[in-house]
Amino acid sequence: MSVQVLAPTRREAVVQRRRRISRVVLAAHIADAVGLLGADLALVVLGISALSGGDPLAAYPAMSLISRAVLLPLAALTLVSGIALALLSRWGLARYWWTTIKLAVTVGLITVLGLVLVPGLGRAAAAASGGTGTAIPVARQLAYVVAPATASLLLITNLVLGVYKPFGRLRAAGDRPSPDEARAAAARVHAREVA
Numbered sequence: 001m002s003v004q005v006l007a008p009t010r011r012e013a014v015v016q017r018r019r020r021i022s023r024v025v026l027a028a029h030i031a032d033a034v035g036l037l038g039a040d041l042a043l044v045v046l047g048i049s050a051l052s053g054g055d056p057l058a059a060y061p062a063m064s065l066i067s068r069a070v071l072l073p074l075a076a077l078t079l080v081s082g083i084a085l086a087l088l089s090r091w092g093l094a095r096y097w098w099t100t101i102k103l104a105v106t107v108g109l110i111t112v113l114g115l116v117l118v119p120g121l122g123r124a125a126a127a128a129s130g131g132t133g134t135a136i137p138v139a140r141q142l143a144y145v146v147a148p149a150t151a152s153l154l155l156i157t158n159l160v161l162g163v164y165k166p167f168g169r170l171r172a173a174g175d176r177p178s179p180d181e182a183r184a185a186a187a188r189v190h191a192r193e194v195a
Contacts, residue, residue, distance in 0.1 A: 022088045029081035033155065036074040039066055040152045047145035056128040056136060063144065064125035067118045075110045082106060097167035102158045109151055117147055 008016065043063050050059035082102065086093040094100045124144065127136050 018088060022085065025081055025085045025088060029078065029085050032074050032078040032081055033159070036071065036078055037152060037155045037159075039070045039074060040148045040155065042066055043071070043148035044145060044152065047141070047148065050128075050136075051138075051141045051145055056124075060121065060124040060128040060136070060144075064118075064121040067113070067121050071113060072110075072118060075106070075113055079106050079110060091165075094170060096165070096169050098161040098165050100170060101167075102161050105154050105158055109154060112147070113151070117144075120144070 043066060046059045046063045046066075050056045050063075083093060086099055086103075091099050093103065120140075121144065124136050124140070127134050
C-alpha cells in the first residue's frame with residue numbers, strides 16, 4: 001500500500017505563507033514592544049537617579065540619547081509591526097475594542113514621545129551640561145520620571161490587552177445585534193416598562 005502525498009492547493013499554500021509571515025511579524029512586534037518597555041524603564045531609573053541627587057550631567061544626556069536613538073525608533077517599529085499584525089490576522093485593525101485601544105495608546109505614546117519628551121530631555125541634557133546655564137526645576141525633573149513610568153504602565157496595559165483580548169467586537173453601523181443581544185435588550189426595555 002502506497003501513501004500518496006498531495007501538494008497543497010493554491011489556497012492552502014497562500015494560507016501557509018500568510019501564517020509564516022504573521023509569525024515573523026508577531027516575533028518582531030513582541031521584540032519591539034519588549035525593547036520599548038525596557039528603554040522606558042531605563043528612563044525611569046535614570047530620572048529617579050537625577051531626582052534623588054544623582055549626577056544630572058550623567059542622567060539627562062543619557063536619557064536624551066535613549067529617547068532619541070532607542071525609544072522613538074522602537075515606538076515607530078512597534079506601531080508599524082502592530083498594524084501589519086492586525087492586518088494579517090483575523091483580529092483586524094479596528095474590528096475589536098482591544099485592538100482599537102492598543103492602536104490609540106500606541107499612537108498617543110508616540111505623539112507625546114516625539115513632541116514632548118524627546119525635545120524636553122534634549123533641553124534638560126543641555127541644561128545639565130551647562131549649555132544654558134540654568135538648573136532644571138524639581139517639577140520638571142519629576143515629570144521626567146512620571147512620563148516614562150506612565151508610558152511603561154500603558155505599554156503593560158497594551159500587553160494585557162493583547163494577551164486577554166477583552167471587550168469583544170466593535171459594532172459597525174450596519175451590524176445587527178446577535179439574537180442573544182436582541183433578547184437581552186428586549187428584556188431591559190420590558191423591565192423598564194414594568195418598573
